[in-house]
Amino acid sequence: xxxxxxxxxxxxxxxxxxxxxxxxxxxxxxxxxxxxxxxxxxxxxxxxxxxxxxxxxxxxxxxxxxxxxxxxxxxxxxxxxxxxxxxxxxxxxxxxxxxxxxxxxxxxxxxxxxxxxxxxxxxxxxxxxxxxxxxxxxxxxxxxxxxxxxxxxxxxxxxxxxxxxxxxxxxxxxxxxxxxxxxxxxxxxxxxxxxxxxxxxxxxxxxxxxxxxxxxxxxxxxxxxxxxxxxxxxxxxxxxxxxxxxxxxxxxxxxxxxxxxxxxxxxxxxxxxxxxxxxxxxxxxxxxxx
Amino acid sequence: xxxxxxxxxxxxxxxxxxxxxxxxxxxxxxxxxxxxxxxxxxxxxxxxxxxxxxxxxxxxxxxxxxxxxxxxxxxxxxxxxxxxxxxxxxxxxxxxxxxxxxxxxxxxxxxxxxxxxxxxxxxxxxxxxxxxxxxxxxxxxxxxxxxxxxxxxxxxxxxxxxxxxxxxxxxxxxxxxxxxxxxxxxxxxxxxxxxxxxxxxxxxxxxxxxxxxxxxxxxxxxxxxxxxxxxxxxxxxxxxxxxxxxxxxxxxxxxxxxxxxxxxxxxxxxxxxxxx
Numbered sequence: 141x142x143x144x145x146x147x148x149x150x151x152x153x154x155x156x157x158x159x160x161x162x163x164x165x166x167x168x169x170x171x172x173x174x175x176x177x178x179x180x181x182x183x184x185x186x187x188x189x190x191x192x193x194x195x196x197x198x199x200x201x202x203x204x205x206x207x208x209x210x211x212x213x214x215x216x217x218x219x220x221x222x223x224x225x226x227x228x229x230x231x232x233x234x235x236x237x238x239x240x241x242x243x244x245x246x247x248x249x250x251x252x253x254x255x256x257x258x259x260x261x262x263x264x265x266x267x268x269x270x271x272x273x274x275x276x277x278x279x280x281x282x283x284x285x286x287x288x289x290x291x292x293x294x295x296x297x298x299x300x301x302x303x304x305x306x307x308x309x310x311x312x313x314x315x316x317x318x319x320x321x322x323x324x325x326x327x328x329x330x331x332x333x334x335x336x337x338x339x340x341x342x343x344x345x346x347x348x349x350x351x352x353x354x355x356x357x358x359x360x361x362x363x364x365x366x367x368x369x370x371x372x373x374x375x376x377x378x379x380x381x382x383x384x385x386x387x388x389x390x391x392x393x394x395x396x397x398x399x400x401x402x403x404x405x406x407x408x409x410x411x412x413x414x415x416x417x418x419x420x421x422x423x424x425x426x427x428x429x430x
Numbered sequence: 431x432x433x434x435x436x437x438x439x440x441x442x443x444x445x446x447x448x449x450x451x452x453x454x455x456x457x458x459x460x461x462x463x464x465x466x467x468x469x470x471x472x473x474x475x476x477x478x479x480x481x482x483x484x485x486x487x488x489x490x491x492x493x494x495x496x497x498x499x500x501x502x503x504x505x506x507x508x509x510x511x512x513x514x515x516x517x518x519x520x521x522x523x524x525x526x527x528x529x530x531x532x533x534x535x536x537x538x539x540x541x542x543x544x545x546x547x548x549x550x551x552x553x554x555x556x557x558x559x560x561x562x563x564x565x566x567x568x569x570x571x572x573x574x575x576x577x578x579x580x581x582x583x584x585x586x587x588x589x590x591x592x593x594x595x596x597x598x599x600x601x602x603x604x605x606x607x608x609x610x611x612x613x614x615x616x617x618x619x620x621x622x623x624x625x626x627x628x629x630x631x632x633x634x635x636x637x638x639x640x641x642x643x644x645x646x647x648x649x650x651x652x653x654x655x656x657x658x659x660x661x662x663x664x665x666x667x668x669x670x671x672x673x674x675x676x677x678x679x680x681x682x683x684x685x686x687x688x689x690x691x692x693x694x695x696x697x698x699x700x701x702x703x704x705x706x
Contacts, residue, residue, distance in 0.1 A: 149611075150530035153522035157586060158538065160519065164579045165545050168553035168560075175555060233450060238443040246690050247451035250458055253689035255640040257660040258678045262461050266671055272473040274460060281476065307454065309700065316697050354701050365549050368642035368657065372664040389551040390647065393558065403555050410552040417547040 169410070175403035182397030195404035204380045204388060205405075209412075211295055212384040215302070216363045220356060222303040227310030227355065228348070232340075234311070235318050252308035256368040263301045264290060264373045294374040294382035301369055306362075310355045317351035318344070364413055385409045458682075465489070465675035472671035488676035498680055501659035507570050508645070508655050509638035512577035513631055519578075520585040521627070525619070527586075528593035529601065539590065542583040550580075550643045561648060570653045573645065577638045584637070584700075585630055592626025629695035632688060636696075639685045656681040 176195050180188040199205055234245060251259065268289035270276045276286035289297040321344060329339050365386045370376055376383035376391065383391075389409060393402035452459070464472050466484045492498050527535045557576065558567075566572030596619065604618045642657040649658055660681050663674050689696070 146530050147532065150526035150532070153526035154538065157519045157523035157542075157582060160579065161542060161545055161582060164553075165548060168556040169548070171556035171559075172552055230450060230454075233443075233447050236443045236447065237440055238447045239440070240444065240448065244447050244451035245693075247455035249690070249693055250455055250686060252696075253636065253640070253686045254458065254682050255657050255660065255685070256642040257646075257657045257664075258681055259457075261660060261663055261674060262457050262678055265674060266460060266464060267457055272475070272671070274456075274477065277475060277477055304454075304457070312693065313697055313701060358700060361547050365551070365643060367550075368646055368661070371646065372661050386549065386551050386643075390554060393555055394647070399555055399559070406549075406552040406555060409549045413547055413549045413552075417544065 172403045172406050172410075175399050176407050178400050180399040180403075182399060191400070195400040196408070199392075199401050199404045199408065204383065205385075205408075207380045208383045208385050208388040211380075211382060212364065212386075212412075214295060215299060215366060215384055216360055218296075218299040219303045219306060219363055220359060222299070223306045223310040223359065224352060224355060226303070226307050227314045228345075228352075230307070230311045231314040231318050232344075234315050248311055249308045251304050252306070252312075254305065256305065257372050259305050260301055260369040260372045263297075263304070268297060290374055291378055294378065298366070298369055298373065298382055301373070302363065302366060306359055309359070313351050313355050314348055317348050321347045360416055361413075364409075364416065385412065458686075461675045461678050463675075464672055465679045467672050467675075469669035469672045472675070473669060488672045489680070491673060492676050492680065496659065496662070496677065498659070498677070501654055501656050502680070504570065504649075504653055505639055505655040505657075508573055508577055508653075509635045511570070511574035512581060512638050513634045515574065515578040516582055516585045516634055517627070517631070520582060520589055520630075524586050524589035524593050527590050528596070529598060539587065542586055546580075546583050554647060558647065568649050568652045568654070573648055573653055573655075576644050576648065577641060580641070580644070581634050581637055585634055588630045588633065589623075589626060592629070593623060595626075596622045629692060632692040633695060633700070636685055636689055636692070 177190055177192055178188045179191045179194070230248060234241070234248065238244075254262075265273070267273050267275050270286045270288045273286075273289075275289075279286040287293065325343055326339055329343055334342070366384060367386050367390065370382060370384065370387045374382040376387050380388075385405070386409065389402050389405035392398050392405055463479065465488055466486070467478070467482050468485060468487070471478055471482045527539065561567040561569075561572055564572075600618060600622075601614060604614050639655075640657070645655050645657045646661060649655070651658075660677060663670065663677060
């Protein structure tokens, strides 16, 4: 009797959160799916004939789509590589004994709290501007020719900006994991004559594997939808050299008013994210069981 | 002998760690310094570091020309509004999951996590059209609801991991003493849950403050928060580095301070409790 009562109460307490999330997920997704089969543009809102899969073939056949797909993958993999490897190195450094640990920690974590539009504009203008930017001035001072980051290597520039924002996140999580490694284990290995490198490879790295998996999973979710950094720096250009799927879809809707094609693109993005999600959830599931 | 070696090592590590820390922090430090320069000093070649004429002029200009306070107030409304709404929905849900778990609790939690994996562009179009239809475009209310919904899974997860650490026996003991549900919550649960709830609030405020997909796509001016305010600097007009820097400092300073205080909780919240 008491348990039945508690169960009903528990259900009633969970219901509002579950219901609003369900609506938030299902209704817009169903509408996107529906719009994706219509010839629907904002310039002709009266007639919206059914066109089946035409929007999909239009979107998928667009050479910009392939470019955006490749850019999305390069962006995600590039940022992950920098932040995971860099994060491990910085975490190992912060785990050492030195003066001012707490202050250095604050310095390293700070970029994570900088809003994306600020990070992107500060880097674009004050760091990467070929004439007045700090990097350009530094390169000139040591006798090299500065490059125009945003037009010559637009995608790399965005990778650098985004990696700067996410390096603190990776560092913080890897450091948390590193600090739960027992000193005994390391000491025992040292007694057995293991060098610093083999301790890292056989003890530290396996210990951090779960945290690394978590970093990859969570960052991938956010990195697939990079938007603001592209909007305020290169606007996807030059051409489509720095356009990712998220930016391409938003552009179809807001610049060209093509709701049908944008919806088809949105569904493509959902499918892609799901492929990544399934792969990553399995990976993290294995790791959680171990 | 051994001691002097270890001190030498510590000094070496100190130099290395501070160099790396300052390198990572440099763009923020540079923005901070530039915000006190004149526009001409901001683009001087070679750059000046500290020996320039410090001025507050840029901060004054930002407020009078760009109406900074309007955007700042919107950021506050949006992040606090979505957080309060999130807590109203998430506290009961997380409480039920932590203290009356059923065989489906885990599935519900994982399903909530999966909603975070739905790319925003997949639902942007209908939300945009619905907002146009119901006159919610560029309104604070509309954006508060969207921010509340995108962060709800994180709030539920985070509260769940905190509530789970409260021992169930304490609740049972209170029940044995004849405390009703309301008393149980107010006198027993609430005091133990306060730290977890506080951390959740901090994290959610940070995430909402910096959210830059929905805020950029669904606002223009009326409900525009600081993300949109800064984006208006993306098309440069003449010398603007010093003003951009002042605007940037004003946009990030509040959350930088909040963030520095809540870094520990951040790990927990953003990893859905997987790393503590």
